[in-house]
Amino acid sequence: MVKQLTSGCCIVGGGPAGMMLGFLLARAGIKTAVLEKHADFLRDFRGDTIHPSTLELMHELGLLSEFLRLPHQEARTLAARFGDLEFTFADFSGLPTHCKFIAFMPQWDFLNFLVAQARDYPDFQLRMRAEVTDLIEEQEAIVGVRANTPDGVIEVRAPLTVGCDGRHSLVRRKAGLEVETLGAPMDVLWFRLRRLPDDPRETMGVFEAGRIFVLINRGDYWQCGYVIPKGSFEEMRAYGLIEFCAELARTMPLFSDRVGELQSWDQIRLLTVMVDRLKRWCRRGVICIGDAAHAMSPVGGVGINLAVQDAVAAANILTEPLRSGAVEDAVLRQVPRRREFPTRVIQSGQVFIQSRVIASVLGKRAAIKPPLAVKLLRRFPLLRRIPARIIGIGVRPEHIAPQAP
Numbered sequence: 001m002v003k004q005l006t007s008g009c010c011i012v013g014g015g016p017a018g019m020m021l022g023f024l025l026a027r028a029g030i031k032t033a034v035l036e037k038h039a040d041f042l043r044d045f046r047g048d049t050i051h052p053s054t055l056e057l058m059h060e061l062g063l064l065s066e067f068l069r070l071p072h073q074e075a076r077t078l079a080a081r082f083g084d085l086e087f088t089f090a091d092f093s094g095l096p097t098h099c100k101f102i103a104f105m106p107q108w109d110f111l112n113f114l115v116a117q118a119r120d121y122p123d124f125q126l127r128m129r130a131e132v133t134d135l136i137e138e139q140e141a142i143v144g145v146r147a148n149t150p151d152g153v154i155e156v157r158a159p160l161t162v163g164c165d166g167r168h169s170l171v172r173r174k175a176g177l178e179v180e181t182l183g184a185p186m187d188v189l190w191f192r193l194r195r196l197p198d199d200p201r202e203t204m205g206v207f208e209a210g211r212i213f214v215l216i217n218r219g220d221y222w223q224c225g226y227v228i229p230k231g232s233f234e235e236m237r238a239y240g241l242i243e244f245c246a247e248l249a250r251t252m253p254l255f256s257d258r259v260g261e262l263q264s265w266d267q268i269r270l271l272t273v274m275v276d277r278l279k280r281w282c283r284r285g286v287i288c289i290g291d292a293a294h295a296m297s298p299v300g301g302v303g304i305n306l307a308v309q310d311a312v313a314a315a316n317i318l319t320e321p322l323r324s325g326a327v328e329d330a331v332l333r334q335v336p337r338r339r340e341f342p343t344r345v346i347q348s349g350q351v352f353i354q355s356r357v358i359a360s361v362l363g364k365r366a367a368i369k370p371p372l373a374v375k376l377l378r379r380f381p382l383l384r385r386i387p388a389r390i391i392g393i394g395v396r397p398e399h400i401a402p403q404a405p
Contacts, residue, residue: 002146003154007033007125008322010145010158012132012171014041016107017290017307018164019114024315026124028403030322033156034124035147037131037165041108048107048216048223049301052092052392054308055099060400064098067113072105073219077384078391079204082370087378090388097393104203104218107304130154135161135174135286142175142285160318160327163288164307167274167295172288177278182351184273184297185359187233188214189226191268193258195219200254207357209364211251222255225271225298229362233270241265273297275347275354281336284329289314293336294343297350299358300391306346312398313338319401342395349390 009025011018014036022034050072058064078090092100118124129150136144136155144157163171172179195217206213214225226248228236236244241262249256262268277294281287290307317334321327361368370378377383 001152003152005033005154005156007031007156007158008123008325009033009160009162009318010035010156011162011164012145013163013165013169013290013292014038014111014115014126014128015164015166015290015307016047016110016304017292017311018162019111019118020308020311021162021164021289021314022124022126023114023118023121024311024400025319025322026118026121028315028319028323029121029123030319031123032125033158034126035130035132035145035156036126036128039129041111043108047298047301047304048104048218049304050103050105050110051302051305051394052095052097052099052101053394053397054305055103056097056397057308057312057400059098061117063117068099068103070105070109070113071219072103072109073217074101074103075203075217076101077202078102078387079202080207080374081204082207082374083209083368085370085374085378087374088381088384089374089377090391091381091384092388092392094385095388095392102203102301102392104216104223110304127154132165132170135171140284142283145171159285159325160322160332161286162314163286163292164290164311165292167276167291169288169292171286172278172292175283175286175288177280177283177288179276180279182275182277182347184275185230185354186212186227186362187230187273188271188298189228189233189268190271191224191226191262192218193222193224193255193261195222206251207361207368208251209366209368210362211247212358212361213248213251215252227358227362230273237265271298275350277340277343277347278336281340282329282332284332285327287314287332287335289335289339293339294347296347297354299350299353300346302346302391302394305394306343309342309394309398310335310339312400316398316401338396345395346390 008031212227216223245259274295289310296303
């Protein structure tokens with residue numbers, strides 16, 4: 001027997017966009033149901049960067065001090081090595097925010113924090129192990145979802161369904177929302193290596209002919225990203241793990257004493273890079289935000305923060321209409337009207353870097369020369385505020401709307 005439930009808003013997916021939106025709507029007194037298909041948030045090598053824009057939202061919510069008590073590492077600058085040239089390319093010290101750093105924090109800690117805050121409000125309901133399988137449509141409008149749970153099939157009916165279910169979104173597919181693919185020339189292999197006391201402190205990227213390596217300081221270990229040409233992972237596996245480790249040691253001599261810690265390909269996770277966006281984010285009764293509306297490249301690590309910004313904009317625009325029990329199409333379209341511009345700007349920058357820098361470096365077999373932008377950033381420190389602003393705050397940042405009395 002199918003169990004029938006009702007809610008003021010049904011959110012599909014408990015990632016950063018879904019949990020932030022669920023928290024904000026429940027805080028505003030909207031009965032909100034968040035459906036998450038997994039049993040917990042413990043999945044490694046997800047985006048773990050909390051940027052100054054998101055930290056500023058925590059401040060506006062009065063939660064920043066409590067949030068920063070969670071274990072995290074702080075990056076106040078970002079560095080890179082291009083061939084033999086080392087330089088700082090982003091300096092967050094000049095940002096007009098309370099936190100002038102990126103916080104590296106496991107995504108499950110971030111999500112669990114939002115859940116803990118949301119549960120202070122009686123209108124918040126989170127159902128784990130609730131896998132949405134279909135949308136419910138009546139008279140050409142989406143009126144809810146159908147989901148499998150350990151207790152059987154449930155139907156959650158709501159005046160608005162929000163797809164926050166990631167770049168492989170079932171909601172956007174079932175709603176018939178068309179995707180525009182922008183492409184990516186690379187994939188990324190993620191893995192961990194021990195961090196020793198004498199290691200550098202900086203999070204950095206290493207660019208060498210045919211190889212790009214990303215190092216993220218996570219305290220007692222390095223979160224490592226090895227950028228490879230799109231679709232080349234199986235070919236790399238065929239060469240064998242020993243050759244892969246030898247390649248790592250050649251790229252980063254610092255790790256030559258510990259690449260042997262990689263004993264199995266199971267320790268290495270493939271991120272298939274996608275950059276896309278919906279041509280239309282919504283239709284009657286349903287809207288997608290976050291990765292479900294626009295999958296981002298890992299360039300700049302801005303995906304989480306763009307998703308959170310989407311959630312804040314959606315809450316600001318939709319709270320009052322949801323209080324009335326209905327959201328008109330014209331109101332729903334205000335969300336993409338607000339968020340499409342920053343999405344397009346950031347994605348355009350990511351695609352430019354992918355095609356002009358990353359694809360070029362991965363295709364080189366001889367020594368690479370630093371581009372002009374690298375030389376300028378190294379020579380003129382003030383210029384480092386530009387990438388810091390784009391990465392740290394982004395375009396058209398959102399703010400928490402004052403609560404109605």
